[in-house]
Structures are given as C-alpha cells and as structure tokens.
Amino acid sequence: MKYPLYLFVAFIGLSSCSKDLSPAEQFEQDTKLIEEYLQSNNKKAQKTPEGVYYIVEKEGSAEKPKLTSTVTVGYKGYYLDGVSFDSNTKTSFPLYGVVAGWQIGIPKFGKGGKGILLIPSAYGYGPKGNQSIGPNTVLIFDIEVFDF
Numbered sequence: 001m002k003y004p005l006y007l008f009v010a011f012i013g014l015s016s017c018s019k020d021l022s023p024a025e026q027f028e029q030d031t032k033l034i035e036e037y038l039q040s041n042n043k044k045a046q047k048t049p050e051g052v053y054y055i056v057e058k059e060g061s062a063e064k065p066k067l068t069s070t071v072t073v074g075y076k077g078y079y080l081d082g083v084s085f086d087s088n089t090k091t092s093f094p095l096y097g098v099v100a101g102w103q104i105g106i107p108k109f110g111k112g113g114k115g116i117l118l119i120p121s122a123y124g125y126g127p128k129g130n131q132s133i134g135p136n137t138v139l140i141f142d143i144e145v146f147d148f
Contacts, residue, residue, distance in 0.1 A: 030120035030138050037080050052104045053118035060113025065148035067096050067103055072147040078140050085132055099124050109145045117141045
C-alpha cells in the first residue's frame with residue numbers, strides 16, 4: 001500500500017510544478033523583458049511587425065540587404081544583464097543562414113549602418129537554445145553593417 005501512496009504524492013508534486021509557457025506566453029514575457037530593459041536603460045526602440053526591436057544609431061545607405069544577401073558585419077551579442085556571449089569585429093555570412101531576428105533586423109540598416117537589435121527568444125534560439133545560449137533567452141546585439 002505504501003507504493004501507490006508514494007506514486008500519488010510524487011504525481012501531485014510533479015503536477016504542481018510550473019509548466020512551460022506556451023509560445024505566445026513566452027513571446028509576451030520576452031516583450032515585457034525587452035520593454036523593461038529599454039525603459040531602465042533610457043533607450044527608445046522601434047518594433048517590427050514580428051516583434052523584433054531595433055535602435056538605429058546610424059542608418060547607413062538607402063539600399064538595404066535582402067534575405068539572399070551575404071552581409072559583412074561586426075557585432076557584440078549579450079544578454080539583458082549585459083553579459084556578452086559572442087562578438088566579432090568583422091565577419092561575413094549569408095543572411096538567410098542566421099537566426100530569424102537577424103533576418104528581420106539587419107535589413108533595417110544600410111551599408112555603414114549601426115545600431116542595436118533586441119530579439120525575443122522565438123526569433124533567436126527558441127525553447128531549445130544552443131550550445132552556449134540557454135532556452136528562451138532574449139538576445140541583444142550591437143551591430144555594424146559594413147557591406148552586403
């Protein structure tokens with residue numbers, strides 16, 4: 001009789017744990033975190049229809065990269081707490097080969113453009129994360145577009 005009781009207690013304990021957020025709830029939470037970050041850092045950003053935030057510090061050329069463009073950029077990636085997870089002074093890659101947040105945000109800048117991308121986790125590495133970035137993590141990038 002002990003074992004069914006233990007199983008029942010274990011089941012109740014597990015079912016009372018917080019559940020994963022739905023994608024919509026996670027997106028709402030990420031948006032709230034980004035907006036709090038912007039407010040606490042006294043920054044104003046624009047928001048794409050998808051929900052990626054961007055700050056244009058220098059617009060650059062009128063011509064903008066396309067999804068099929070190979071872009072040459074410099075960047076620093078960091079979390080909301082300011083801890084950096086990656087950077088590169090100059091690198092090139094096809095825009096279609098990076099996270100969706102970059103695909104959405106980089107075309108807001110022309111050659112010589114500079115600014116900040118604030119990317120909800122759904123447009124970053126999502127609920128799985130990657131080797132160094134945890135699941136459902138908001139990402140921030142200081143970017144400079146050199147060429148495309």
